Each structure stands twice: as C-alpha cells, then as structure tokens.
Amino acid sequence: MTQSDVSQRPAILVTGGAGFIGSHVCVELINSGYLPVVVDNLCNSKEESLKRVARIAGSAPVFYQVDINDKDAMRKVFAAHKIEAVMHFAGLKAVGESNQIPLKYYRYNVAGTLSLAEVMEEFKVWKLIFSSSATVYGDPVSVPIDESFATSATNPYGRSKLIVEDILRDLAKAAGNQWNISLLRYFNPVGAHESGLIGEDPAGIPNNLLPYVAQVAIGKLPQLAVFGNDYNTIDGTGVRDYIHVVDLALGHVAALKGLDKVGIGCRAYNLGTGTGYSVLQMVKAFEEASGRTVAYKISPRRPGDIASCYANADLAKSELGWEAKFGLERMMQDAWRWQSQNPNGYDV
DSSP: OOHHHHHTSOEEEEETTTSHHHHHHHHHHHHTTOEEEEEOOOSSOOTHHHHHHHHHHSSOOEEEOOOTTOHHHHHHHHHHSOEEEEEEOOSOOOHHHHHHOHHHHIIIIIIHHHHHHHHHHHTTOOEEEEEEEGGGBOSOSSSSBOTTSOOBOSSHHHHHHHHHHHHHHHHHHSTTOOOEEEEEEEOEEEOOOTTSSSOOOOSSSOSSHHHHHHHHHHTSSSOEEEEOSOSSSSSSSOEEOEEEHHHHHHHHHHHHHHHHHHOSEEEEEEESOSOOEEHHHHHHHHHHHHSOOOOEEEEOOOTTOOSEEOBOOHHHHHHHOOOOOOOHHHHHHHHHHHHHHOTTTTOO
16 A cells, blocks of 8 residues: 555544554554554553554554643644544553542543543544443443443443543533534453454453453463352353454444434444353353363452443444444454464563
C-alpha cells in the first residue's frame, strides 16, 4: 500500500489502541478501509501489538505514545491528522483492583475522558464511540439484560464507566447538539485473532478469567482461583456472557458506520452473545480446546461480583446490523493458540 493510499483513508483516533481490544479493533478498521491513529501510554500494553497488527492487516496504524490526560500532546495528534471519529478504549479495567485503588480508576477513566472530550471539542470532532461495560447494570434484577434496564454500579470500575456515560449524555444534550456518540456496553471479551499474533497480554497476575485459565494451562501459574461456588447458578459459580474479541471489534466498526445512520445524540448498545457460561463451564471448555488440565481451587466471593450477567443484543442487530458469530469452542481454540504460541505474551 502506498503512502498516498494510506493518507486518503479516513483517520480514526483509537485511544488505548495497543491493548487487547484496541489492537483487534485496529485490524478490523484497516480491513474496512480506515486509518487507525493510536494513542496509548503503554501502562498495560506493548507497542509490539501494533507491529503485529501491521503483519496481519498489511498496513500499520499510526502510533503515538501519549497519555490522554496530557492535553498538549493530544492537541498535537489532532493537529497532525484530520480525525473523523474517536474510539475510546484507554482506561483501567479490573473490577477487583478498582476496589483497592478507586482514585486511580477515577483519574484514568473519568478525568481522562474529560480531557479527551475537551480536545475533541477544540478540534470540532463530534463522533465518539465509548468503550463501556456491562458492569453499568450493577446487579441486574433479571437476565438477559437489555439497554432499557436501570443502571447502577457495584464497584469503582463500573461506577467510573457509568459516570462517563452520564457525562457523555450531558454532552450530547448540551447547546449546539453536535455530538454523535455510541456507548458500547460489552460483556466479557475473550479469544484472540485467529493468526495467533495478537491476544490478551495482561501485566502481572491476570484479572480476567480466560487469560488466568490459559496461564494455568501453559504452566505459568499453579492454579485458578474460582471466586465463589455458592451463587444461584447452574453449578454455583458466576455466569457471564463471553464474546469473541473479533466479534467485538467488528461491533465497533459497525457502530462507527452506524453513527451517521442513527444521527445526532447518544445511544447505548449491548455487545454480547446472549448466552451465559459459568466459570467451571469455561474451565472445562478450555481443557477440551487445549488438551491440558486446569487446576483450580474455590475461594471466597470477591466484593462487587454478581451471580449472573448476559446480554440481549437485539438493538445492535436491528440498528447496526451486527451480531456475534463465534461460539465458545472457537473462543477457546483461538485463546489457546495465542497462549501456546506466545507463552510470555509480547515479550519474546
């Protein structure tokens, strides 16, 4: 691809684009004819992921090592490119950790979004897709969950997402009414790109279930801690809606294309499969995909965790033309391929 071809592609700013979800979104943006302009402070990601995105997609994202709280640096990025829309992934994302260091979560997730939105206003960039979370539903009264459900939060991580959603709604209602915002509430992203080149590479001990299971299977960790086996679920362990990260990435591209269709304002969409699996069901499925045994122990419940959470994603299907296509077996196969080919993640 020539430099002129790249320069003619619509530029999409991707904050946190070197992370697990952001890197997969970059692949699908390039595949769909866009130029991802990535800003990432690399606090929980590595630039190597973007080099591998280029190997997969045949074209490299533009990368700036910038913190979104650094408004002067962000202004330089906006000045260097004609940004058409922003996909905002940058932030901290571990439920358990958020209970221990809530101020850090509000600094990165809330204050960072404020800084980003202020720079967007300066440069008159009005299109934003926000990486929200199913945690904004708190402990739902029933499942499956649709977008009309009341929102609440049971932990600082979820509360930070909910605060940002409220801020963005206020922004969309403000004078001038130029903002066009989609809030993508996704459930539990898992899996990896089928190439095995990019995947989830958490710093330190994983906070999310599947990378923890994978690291036990590969021998990096001795056993999995299953937090609670006394929930009112099929086997007493927590039930979640797990969505393949490539399905999720394609959902972001669909939301980007859908911004012009649905018009000015702020809308929320669930991105999930509509099926819930328990922790022990996930462990068994991973054992089948990997041929490895995953040792686990039952531990006390974690503060802020809920029994069951899975999506009704009909609105995304009807308004954006998107629905998840990959099932549990594919999620596990791709996750194991990534882990087995990259036992130390992006560290070679």
